[in-house]
Amino acid sequence: MSGERYNPRESEPKWQKIWDDAKSFVTANDDPRECYYVLEMFPYPSGRIHMGHVRNYSMGDVVARYHRARGKNVLHPMGWDAFGLPAENAAIERKTHPGSWTYQNIEAMKAQLKSMGLSIDWTREIATCSPDYYQHQQSMFIDMLEAGLVTRKSSKVNWDPVDMTVLANEQVIDGKGWRSGAPVEQRELTQWFFKISDFAEDLLEALDTLNDWPEKVRTMQRNWIGKSQGLSFNFTVKDAPQGFETLPVFTTRADTMRGPTFAAIAADHPLSKHLAESNPAIVDFIEACHRIGTAQEAIDTAEKLGFDTGLKVLHPADPSWELPLYIANFVLMDYGTGAIIGCPAHDQRDLDFARKYDLPVLDVFMPLDSDTPVGTEAFVPQKTDKVKYVRWFGEDGAVLTNEEAMAKTLALFEENGWGTAQTQYRLRDWGISRQRYWGCPIPVIHCGVCGTIPVPKKDLPVKLPEDVTFDKPGNALDHHPTWKHVHCHQCGGTARRETDTMDTFVDSSWYFARFTAPHADTPTVPAVANRWLPVDQYIGGVEHAILHLLYSRFFTRAMKATGHVDLSEPFKGLFTQGMVTHETYKSQTGEWVNPTEILIEATGDTRTAKDLKTGAPVTIGSVEKMSKSKKNVVDPDEIVATYGADTARWFMLSDSPPERDVQWTEAGVEGASRFQQRVWRLVNEAIELDQRAAESTATDAKDALALRRVIHRSVDGIGKDIEGLRFNRAVAQIYELTNALTKTLQGQIGPETRAAIMEGAEKLTVLLSPMMPHLAETCWEALGKYGLVADANWPEVDEAMLVDDTVTMPIQVNGKRRAEITVAKGTPAAEVERLVLSMDEIVRILEGKAPKKIVVVPDRIVNVVV
């Protein structure tokens, strides 16, 4: 038996079928045991899984299988983020329906995931493009609309004039549509919004409670929400056009309120638009501002431009103080009120602007050691640095920090009714309207008499029509001949369906809740959802740090407000795993070459590569994230076919810490595959040994005890490492245990050691099972154990095996290790000191000198200072 190699190609499908037939991973909601919910971010059904998925799902599966072995009722579901643009693009290219393309992809990817041997409850599978799913989303949309959490308003969007659709910010590259390449226009469109900004403060504050989230993600969300505190006041506009007598402004720099020399408004400010109506020069200027676009580089290098409106505004604290009012290209309508007060001395943008238009620059404060006025560089110190105030609403020459001065000025303004303290957030409402077919229809109708009203719940779902064509650019839903024409359910008159669909981020904002009762005829079964949620461990890529995770946090709050769940935070633990990278290769002609087309040769420290077919030399390039364009991708199917799923999983978990990028190497996979065979051999040798008569009857209690100590330390350590998601360390400890067992097998073996080896082989099998589940089942079977290792309990740790009665302490002389001493555990410091000073080595090193001091940390270390 031991002569046979382990064959994953035979073994893996066999166990997958056995797990399926035994319903090993089907989770019952009424199971009374402690619940544990582990979830990996569900994939977009692009058609094929990639190594990033393999890594992500391997990690989640280890967590799921571990907690199952720990006796918990584990929920580990999988589904498909199935709406979205690529399906429509595929439909255009292949003349198919987005739905059939999507469902085919789902089937293909599901088969791939199944070949990985994941412990997933497939009875809970959901696809967001199915009416079974999105009807509930529509129903919740209506609840939220009625609860005042949804609003419809006009807003500026990125409009692609060729594809005739709104683009998300991340789909605009260098000011051009990512697909059409056409320059993106800013358009004003009426859109549906979730009022996420109503929750800004709560979303910000609650971040402090998410202790099991990476600090990095919490910081990113904090920045995104962008809370700032400052002063809100009104300018009085002199000789103002009707309706524009006051101009609201927000500033975070109340302390500079005696240093402004101009005021400015955004090009899109209502006042700018009003003025443009009677002034063609302003129209031209506003258009010029729009042309700069949204591209980062353009913004960085754009010159500060302004247009003097000729209007004057009056300083709130001193009506006799007039400031010129400009329209300026660097003022954003989206932030604050779209109007600013310009204090050039202490803001670089304001200074650039002032220098260009020859506006005065008034220093408000100066460094403590200088009286030089501001030149071309604004003086912007840390807000906690002390500076000398020379021009402000306080004592002249006062030395204080910006923070202190701001607080004082704010108080003064409030006292005199010149303005009020205000908190501002950068977070804007979440616009969810998309002019797209392949998304969840927004369940409202527009009636000329009754207005914009929700579809009655009894008429849900508002289904997407099947008979659509994509021969025209734009929204196929809108082009459909009949779909949008309806009768108003209230007045019976003619009405029009909303043809916009929802942003796909809505779909992924609650799927984790749907998994808890995926077949219910309500969006959730609150009692069930409340029992499972929050997700104990959520695992996915850091690229979702803001959008998906922030939207989900909001949506959970909105679901709470509408009675669908009774909690605010959806994910208790979050883990963001690193990317999978690979070396890149380039041919002599500069083309990227796939790793499967080359041969690597290594001698000493130098590695060279050549083309497998032609033998031509190939340049080894940098290590990059796997991407099709650089051809440095490895196909999971090929890996599973060649080495088996267990090898792929094992390699993905070993070596690199999970939050860091991991480099896929052929040598590494070979190593993982060798280890698989080693374990199989080891287990078989242990079985053979067990069946033979003992070679020696001599007592071997000491060896057996040493091995059992290693076994139990491994059980303890590996469990802790898995709980802490330190998979690379868990893997290292499994190697250590394997090495210890191999070593013991090679020595003289008496009856007690033989028993210890059998104990080790069995425990190793269980410890290995979350990571290499198929191999573990095969070993379990060979060991003659009852049932499936998937149902086996995690081994108990014998605490007595963790403590050793002796301890080896290093002995340092002046901080350098010179010797070591083995003493009984808990030997008092004085006793250790006596023993150390009598040691020959120490006496020799001391050369008769008397030690100045001896530090003894019991059971740890000795340091002799001379």
Added chain:
RNA sequence: GCGGGCGUGGUGAAACUGGUAGACACAAGGGACUUAAAAUCCCUCGGCUAACGCUGUACGGGUUCGAUUCCCGUCGCCCGCACCA
């Protein structure tokens, strides 16, 4: 510019709350077995040195009996955000 993180052998990395730096793995080199290859097993493997030793965790300081770990400064890399008033 603002915020966050990181820097340890040829490589990926370990090192618990300040206590033997380099666990574990990969690569490499040497050897055993073999007609040969594969597979497997054994040995070496931070640098310098013939050796005793010395030195070494980006660099320079500091605190400490003792620093990869704590503090200050410098350099380098990565990530996120950004005309946010």
